[in-house]
Amino acid sequence: MRSLTLVVLGIVLGILIWSNPTMQAFQQSFGERITQQIQGTQDDGWLERQAARLGGALAAENIDRFTTRRSYLIASTYTVDLDGDKTPELRALGIFGRFFTLDEQS
Template structure:
C-alpha cells in the first residue's frame, strides 16, 4: 500500500512540475504552424523552411491574444478563439510538458 501511495504522490508531483505554461504553449504553436506551412510549401525547399519559420513565429507572438489558459495544477487546457465569438476554434491539453489537441464541438 505504501508503494502505491508513494508512486501516486510522485506522479502528481511530477505532473505539477511539468505542467506547461503559456510560453511553452507559444513555442508549441510556433512549431506546429511552422511544420504545417513547411508541409504545404514543401519540406525540402528553403522557401518552405523560411516561410514556415517566419509565419510560425508571427502566429506564436499573437497566440496569447486569442488563447485562454485554464490551470488545473497538474495539467492545463488552452483554447484558441480566433473569431472571438466565445467558442474555441482549437483546444489542447498540456500535460507533462506535452500538448495534445482536443476535438472541438462544431
C-alpha cells in the same frame, strides 16, 4: 504496502504538477505546429522554409492574445479563439510537458 502506494502516488502527483506545461511552452509548440503546416502546403525551397519559420514565429508570438489557459494543477487546457466568436478553433490539453489536440476546427 499502503505507505508504498502513497509514496508512489505522491511522486506521480509531484511529477504531474512539475510537468504541467506553461503558456510559453504552448506558444512554442503552436509556433512549431504552424511552421509545419505552412511547410506542408509549399515547396521545399529555402525561401519557402524561411517564410514558414517566420510565419510560425509570428503566430507563436501573438497566440497568447487569443488563447485562454486553464490550469488544473496537474494539467492545463488551452482554448484558442482567433476570431473572437466564442467558437474555439483549437482546444488542447497540456500534460506531462506535452500537448494533445482535443478539438480542432478547420
